[in-house]
Amino acid sequence: MSKQITSEMVAKKAGVSRATVSLILNGHLNRVGDETRKRVLKVMDELEYRPNLLARTMKTKRSQIIGIIVEGIAEGWFTKIFFGAEEELRKKGYQLLLSSLLFQKSSDKNLCDAVELLLSRQVDGIILITSSIDREITPLKSIISSEIPLILVNFYPTKEVQVPKIYLDYVEAGKISIQHFHSLGKRKIAYIGTDNLANLSSNMRKEVLRGYKKGLKEFGLPYIPEFIKIKEVNIDSSPRERLKFSKGRLSCEMGKKAMEEILTLSERPDAVYCMHDHIAYGAIAAIQAEGLKIPEEVAVIGNNNLEPSEFIVPGLTSIDMQLDRCGYLAARSMLKLLEGEEVEMEVLGPVSLVVRSSTVI
Amino acid sequence: MSKQITSEMVAKKAGVSRATVSLILNGHLNRVGDETRKRVLKVMDELEYRPNLLARTMKTKRSQIIGIIVEGIAEGWFTKIFFGAEEELRKKGYQLLLSSLLFQKSSDKNLCDAVELLLSRQVDGIILITSSIDREITPLKSIISSEIPLILVNFYPTKEVQVPKIYLDYVEAGKISIQHFHSLGKRKIAYIGTDNLANLSSNMRKEVLRGYKKGLKEFGLPYIPEFIKIKEVNIDSSPRERLKFSKGRLSCEMGKKAMEEILTLSERPDAVYCMHDHIAYGAIAAIQAEGLKIPEEVAVIGNNNLEPSEFIVPGLTSIDMQLDRCGYLAARSMLKLLEGEEVEMEVLGPVSLVVRSSTVI
DNA sequence: TTGTAAGCGTTATCAT
């Protein structure tokens, strides 16, 4: 920490009291004489006075800092949430304090620690971005009992505990996908998912699958169990294997295998919906290897609109969850809570279809 | 901010003084009786006492918070820096306070404000990640004069001001690329760059080009002006155009055009080094459209090892700057400075070649 | 071993 120039030094040099300096600092225009203000401001400038925001917080009980915790999904594609949230909060003079940026699902205790640390730092609110729900409750309780605003961003419509949340609506994602397939005349739609995709929680898996089924139902399409492939991604393979494959590659390989299996069926699907874009890349490879045309014979849709989807051939039609927008929405809700306004308990994150040549010629 | 349980409340309930509570809190084992400690700890637990770290900072002058500013390059691929830095700092009990997460190059004033804000918050140090160098000096001065540790992460070997930095060595990237081409028997190596690639600063451009030239020289390869294409990416195209193309797509298109032009030359290159992976994707498309074989007739290398490079066909050989590692290195240097240790003024970020089928069959 | 008291840099209340 730097050598402090305090308001007292400013006051002394300007020949006023600290109180006056404070008044000027906080813009109480009518409370202080024009002439003295100018003099004090000049001194502030000369001394390069920089108010100690910590001391202010001690007094005012407002830190203007929002804690943010990301756990379970801290991948490149996921950090977009930051951008939206930070931009909006910054406009209102808030900053983000990062606690536990974890790729892996952390233990219950770790999450609690992260929360406690933020609370100890007197943050004005907490945004918790998590892929899990099972363990969510305990750490949440300490936030709730501390009575500071909390916004949840996750995949799952948390019922167990009443917290405002931005809901990443993967059910909707599934429905939109089926709708798109349906509009293209596709009727036999397969699904490839995973039980344990390094970066994606089991909750997301459940949601996407739920959306798929819901979509089928809504459009009167047959539910064919053989068309649903949920494969396990074995992350704990040999070290050499792990070196060879990035997580993305691993899921891709898995998607390929799954698709190959599906294509051995006597009745083949004319479309396939993949839980994650990486899986879809593999599925596309398998379809092409079989000599089938994309999208004419088999159309493909993925989830999360990862960057490669734009560049592979054929381009992958994918669901974009607009995570920067979700970050913005989280920030909006947070700001409302801080203002004491009402907020919706469940804000749906936007879900949009990005159409590329894996579904449309 | 939550209703505070103070050390005074704990003290009162435990029948001791605040000082004793503080001693226990700070682990001065030998300074307090075993029995009283147990009693106090129990009370802390009952009251769910959470020390106010702000008050502690007021006293100790150590906030355990590191400010971090990212400007000019806040893209998905770039945020990896966070992960490395946060993980390492967290281990030592530090947290990251985000100031100004800006995709665009901000004004000098914005950068100053971001710095001032962090200093006002009494951060223990600042990590500044920036793509620019021209305007770098002014805001830096206020950090330096404040005497708090500063670590710079950037593309350019800053000479004008003595600040320890993690240097993203794009010159080395160029050299390694040429070396790889050379080892494959390639002798006529073209270069495609840009003057104004949305997300990448002109400094990075200069550095990469410098590396290319240096590499040519080192391996005794001819410098052929016609083989160097620096195109402008017109970001301010019509709104419709902008909607149509993401920044990635835009650079990709640019790379395609540039490669097409190069292929009209009477003497064609047998390899091409691209400033950024997105450009390389376009170059690959142009090469394939011309019916040339990759890598036999023309080999391709890109920069930054973006995610698509792993999934496109052919896979793109690319230089990986290991940004998470750079974040880690920044954190290490910062921790050293905080401990009062010496640090190297220039730590080279790792630069590694990821070989894929755009250069090797 | 424990308590007392001063101080960190603000802001807010009440005087003047």
Add this chain to the structure above:
DNA sequence: ATGATAACGCTTACAA
């Protein structure tokens, strides 16, 4: 319109 003074919650000499 300005100033004196008391918090805010903690740490840390120093005293007991």
